[in-house]
Amino acid sequence: MVIPPAEHEREEARPQKASPLLRLALPVLLLVIWEIAAILLDNEFILPRIGSVLSILLHPAADILGSGSLISNGLISLERVLIGFFIATLIAIPLGIGMGRNDMVHTLFDPVIQMFRPIPPLAWVPLSLAWFKIGLSSMVFIIALGGFFPILLNTIDGVRSVRKTWIEAATTLGASEKGILMRVVLPGAAPTIWTGLRVGFGICWMCVVAAEMMPGTNSGIGYLIMTSYNWGQVQVIIAGMIVIGIIGLGVDSLFKFVEKRRFSWRELDR
Amino acid sequence: MSLTLKEITKRFTRRGVELTVLEDISLEVEDEEFLCILGPSGCGKTTLLRIIAGLEVATSGTVRVNEKEVSGPTPELAMIFQEYSLFPWRTVIENILFGLECRGLPQAEQMDQAKKYLDLVGLTEFAGSYPYELSGGMRQRVAVARAIAVNPSVLLMDEPFGALDAQTRNMLQKELLEIWQKTRKTILFVTHSVDEAVFLADRIVVLSRNPGRIRQIIDVTADRPRDRTCNECALIRREVLSLIEEEH
Numbered sequence: 001m002v003i004p005p006a007e008h009e010r011e012e013a014r015p016q017k018a019s020p021l022l023r024l025a026l027p028v029l030l031l032v033i034w035e036i037a038a039i040l041l042d043n044e045f046i047l048p049r050i051g052s053v054l055s056i057l058l059h060p061a062a063d064i065l066g067s068g069s070l071i072s073n074g075l076i077s078l079e080r081v082l083i084g085f086f087i088a089t090l091i092a093i094p095l096g097i098g099m100g101r102n103d104m105v106h107t108l109f110d111p112v113i114q115m116f117r118p119i120p121p122l123a124w125v126p127l128s129l130a131w132f133k134i135g136l137s138s139m140v141f142i143i144a145l146g147g148f149f150p151i152l153l154n155t156i157d158g159v160r161s162v163r164k165t166w167i168e169a170a171t172t173l174g175a176s177e178k179g180i181l182m183r184v185v186l187p188g189a190a191p192t193i194w195t196g197l198r199v200g201f202g203i204c205w206m207c208v209v210a211a212e213m214m215p216g217t218n219s220g221i222g223y224l225i226m227t228s229y230n231w232g233q234v235q236v237i238i239a240g241m242i243v244i245g246i247i248g249l250g251v252d253s254l255f256k257f258v259e260k261r262r263f264s265w266r267e268l269d270r
Numbered sequence: 271m272s273l274t275l276k277e278i279t280k281r282f283t284r285r286g287v288e289l290t291v292l293e294d295i296s297l298e299v300e301d302e303e304f305l306c307i308l309g310p311s312g313c314g315k316t317t318l319l320r321i322i323a324g325l326e327v328a329t330s331g332t333v334r335v336n337e338k339e340v341s342g343p344t345p346e347l348a349m350i351f352q353e354y355s356l357f358p359w360r361t362v363i364e365n366i367l368f369g370l371e372c373r374g375l376p377q378a379e380q381m382d383q384a385k386k387y388l389d390l391v392g393l394t395e396f397a398g399s400y401p402y403e404l405s406g407g408m409r410q411r412v413a414v415a416r417a418i419a420v421n422p423s424v425l426l427m428d429e430p431f432g433a434l435d436a437q438t439r440n441m442l443q444k445e446l447l448e449i450w451q452k453t454r455k456t457i458l459f460v461t462h463s464v465d466e467a468v469f470l471a472d473r474i475v476v477l478s479r480n481p482g483r484i485r486q487i488i489d490v491t492a493d494r495p496r497d498r499t500c501n502e503c504a505l506i507r508r509e510v511l512s513l514i515e516e517e518h
């Protein structure tokens with residue numbers, strides 16, 4: 001059989017399937033470079049050997065410098081993030097639905113949102129300390145601010161992407177205003193809102209670590225890193241950073257897993 | 271069932287210029303009738319259907335269904351759109367359930383009804399499939415089942431088979447006639463295809479363009495199932511085509 005030229009070319013142009021082993025190549029290389037550099041430097045206050053970081057990671061429940069373990073501090077950070085994230089979600093989703101559905105609401109809120117959006121959450125730290133003093137509430141404030149904008153903007157976007165035909169079909173089938181909101185707008189916007197939640201959570205997670213480095217904090221993974229710095233325990237700093245990465249990646253994968261299971265229709269529906 | 275259009279006029283203002291899309295459309299739709307609204311693109315036939323459905327407001331004139339004036343969308347008048355009206359996050363059966371859920375029937379009864387109409391369009395085995403897993407023709411079958419499930423007096427269809435290939439379209443036309451004969455619904459069917467109108471309709475309302483007016487109403491009396499190539503069909507086709515061509 002003769003393959004038509006166009007078909008043939010397409011076959012050629014398709015990129016080669018990469019071996020999954022390739023994913024490991026760079027991480028392994030980085031570890032090797034790290035270990036060599038650590039041996040050459042021979043200064044654990046600048047770059048500890050992999051083994052000493054590993055020995056900390058392998059005992060995640062062990063107390064470190066009297067400041068609690070990796071696990072206990074990680075859980076404290078996670079709890080703070082969840083509170084801030086929850087507050088951000090609670091405000092951003094209803095506001096986003098309002099702004100996406102109603103031009104008047106959008107016009108009313110948009111200027112203020114555009115003005116505040118470019119300010120990084122960490123720029124709020126001094127104000128937040130002045131208003132809420134040191135403690136949970138100032139941290140939650142920073143975290144919620146960080147998560148708020150991606151959730152809000154994605155919600156607006158999602159609500160606006162809901163097809164007019166869906167809404168019209170629903171009204172002709174007898175749906176009330178509330179029915180349209182609950183049965184059409186929300187499920188129709190859900191994939192985009194979910195993306196906003198995922199991005200928002202990522203930013204919340206970055207904010208908590210930074211917020212915990214504020215003076216006067218006495219727990220959390222960010223605090224643990226800062227304390228280790230003051231004690232010259234670089235291997236704990238690195239171990240703490242790895243824990244931050246792992247928790248962040250874990251939550252992100254959870255979001256992606258749900259996205260794939262529940263919201264794949266968006267990609268598949270033309 | 272009664273559906274009456276009285277002196278419907280629709281004007282738009284676009285960039286300061288007033289545009290008359292529909293002018294003085296009056297029509298009595300008979301009970302259990304299959305009525306096709308036919309016209310060239312831009313003659314306002316979709317706008318007319320949307321006004322009847324209550325999705326748009328006429329500049330003047332009234333639509334009455336069962337003696338009640340239509341002031342907004344009502345399940346009395348179910349609309350079937352050209353495409354992409356199914357909810358992609360719902361399975362086929364959940365799509366059909368939508369209107370029944372809105373009416374707040376007991377759940378078991380909702381399910382019975384939905385299954386009945388799913389069966390009517392011959393898609394029982396696709397109950398759990400998602401719209402993106404179906405072909406265009408199957409999707410429109412689901413849309414028909416979903417609309418009939420709310421038990422409307424009138425089915426409004428806006429070029430429902432316009433996006434389908436010719437063979438699928440012919441098949442769906444036949445199926446629609448069977449459904450129409452089984453359910454005895456009144457159908458208002460908008461199309462720009464003369465063949466489609468001649469095959470389906472009891473009466474064809476031919477619209478003119480700029481402004482959209484009723485140019486003529488043609489009775490099609492050929493027996494069903496119709497042979498698309500029969501003499502009477504050819505004659506009507508010629509008549510309708512000449513009416514449309516005079517436009518240009």
